[in-house]
Amino acid sequence: MRVLVTGGAGYIGSHTLLELMAQGHEVCVLDNYTNATPEVLTRVRALSNGAVTDYVGDVRDPAKLDEVMQNFQPEAVIHFAGLKAVGESTQKPLYYYDVNVGGTLALLHAMDRAGCKRLIFSSSATVYGDPVYLPYDEAHPTTPTSVYGRTKLIAEQMLQDWAAAQPGASAVLLRYFNPVGAHSSGRIGEDPKDIPNNLMPFIAQVAVGKRAALSVFGDDYDTPDGTGKRDYIHVVDLARAHVAALNYAQTNTGARPFNIGTGDSYSVRDMVAAFERASGVTIPTQLAPRRAGDIAAMQADATRAKAELGWDAKHSLDEMTASTWAWQSANPDGYDS
Numbered sequence: 001m002r003v004l005v006t007g008g009a010g011y012i013g014s015h016t017l018l019e020l021m022a023q024g025h026e027v028c029v030l031d032n033y034t035n036a037t038p039e040v041l042t043r044v045r046a047l048s049n050g051a052v053t054d055y056v057g058d059v060r061d062p063a064k065l066d067e068v069m070q071n072f073q074p075e076a077v078i079h080f081a082g083l084k085a086v087g088e089s090t091q092k093p094l095y096y097y098d099v100n101v102g103g104t105l106a107l108l109h110a111m112d113r114a115g116c117k118r119l120i121f122s123s124s125a126t127v128y129g130d131p132v133y134l135p136y137d138e139a140h141p142t143t144p145t146s147v148y149g150r151t152k153l154i155a156e157q158m159l160q161d162w163a164a165a166q167p168g169a170s171a172v173l174l175r176y177f178n179p180v181g182a183h184s185s186g187r188i189g190e191d192p193k194d195i196p197n198n199l200m201p202f203i204a205q206v207a208v209g210k211r212a213a214l215s216v217f218g219d220d221y222d223t224p225d226g227t228g229k230r231d232y233i234h235v236v237d238l239a240r241a242h243v244a245a246l247n248y249a250q251t252n253t254g255a256r257p258f259n260i261g262t263g264d265s266y267s268v269r270d271m272v273a274a275f276e277r278a279s280g281v282t283i284p285t286q287l288a289p290r291r292a293g294d295i296a297a298m299q300a301d302a303t304r305a306k307a308e309l310g311w312d313a314k315h316s317l318d319e320m321t322a323s324t325w326a327w328q329s330a331n332p333d334g335y336d337s
């Protein structure tokens with residue numbers, strides 16, 4: 001299929017491009033590079049020997065969207081372009097609504113104008129909010145606790161309404177748990193622009209000496225070692241889920257959410273220990289207060305993705321940490337290395 005990938009130069013998008021091309025799909029990227037660099041696509045092209053058409057532009061720009069749609073004629077869109085920092089979303093709510101909700105709306109209008117009816121959407125486990133029960137299944141109540149989570153839920157609802165009103169339309173809503181890891185080549189990976197918000201890139205930067213110590217945000221949670229537990233998923237498994245979702249969208253209409261996680265969960269201390277195993281480097285840690293808005297634990301029930309998409313996670317925790325280390329140690333300054 002011809003697949004337009006918005007935000008394709010980002011962390012998850014770049015890994016997904018490689019999986020799409022490996023399965024014979026033709027890809028085109030639209031990215032405004034607010035959180036990426038063109039070097040990403042240079043490396044993706046080198047790794048795939050494939051053609052990646054790309055446009056520099058904003059997903060909120062109708063004229064740019066029309067230009068891309070007319071030139072590339074996509075049969076499906078994978079919509080990664082968006083903002084993802086939970087803390088920042090509370091400080092800049094309108095910016096988050098503009099990009100995450102407004103961007104999705106502008107994209108749907110452009111798809112309608114072009115007659116494109118398949119969309120795979122980057123949603124998030126944060127749409128669930130405080131767990132009423134765990135693991136979360138897709139029927140769990142959705143009461144997000146952050147602006148970021150609300151932008152994802154509103155976009156999901158918009159897609160549900162769009163798919164219901166458009167005969168033949170298909171919207172696959174992928175609720176990602178915690179993506180970590182890097183491509184096996186060590187050439188592409190996660191490259192946060194500022195101080196990393198997330199655990200794994202922070203640990204990786206401590207390991208290469210860019211940061212002195214990891215702050216462990218609380219050790220008095222109701223978990224076996226007191227630190228927060230999450231369902232970490234290898235980014236290549238997550239990328240594969242998009243290929244499975246595309247296949248699903250060819251034969252199914254309507255909108256459907258899917259949890260994309262492993263069903264396992266690991267604590268902060270488990271992640272530090274696994275990273276030390278992979279790297280042979282000791283990670284200094286210091287105890288810090290709980291981070292506002294954090295929950296003790298979260299975990300996916302990914303039964304639906306296996307049953308309906310034919311997808312499940314294949315990579316182990318050790319593969320997640322080893323690939324992160326391979327990427328970070330070869331590229332200590334990320335794509336500027």
Ligand code: NAD
Pocket residue numbers: 006007008009010011012013030031032033034035036057058059060079080081082083084099103122123124125176177178179
């Ligand atoms: P990322 O920041 O690496 O990638 C997003 C890409 O979108 C970047 O290349 C950025 O330059 C681009 N972009 C941002 N705003 C844009 C705009 N207005 N127009 C065009 N391009 C724009 O993030 P990622 O980790 O690859 O996440 C991809 C998607 O998955 C996001 O929508 C994010 O909310 C969602 N998600 C991420 C996580 C995670 O932990 N990484 C978890 C759940 C959901």
Ligand code: UFG
Pocket residue numbers: 084085086124125126176177178179197198199200202214215216217218227228229230268291294
């Ligand atoms: N943590 C630390 N120190 C750090 C960073 C994180 O102890 O420096 C802890 C957190 O308190 C939490 C765990 O590590 O217990 C994981 O935190 P992350 O920030 O890596 O991940 P979150 O679960 O908070 O959120 C992430 C993304 C969201 C996404 C969500 C999906 O930031 O965008 O996963 O589950 F939606």
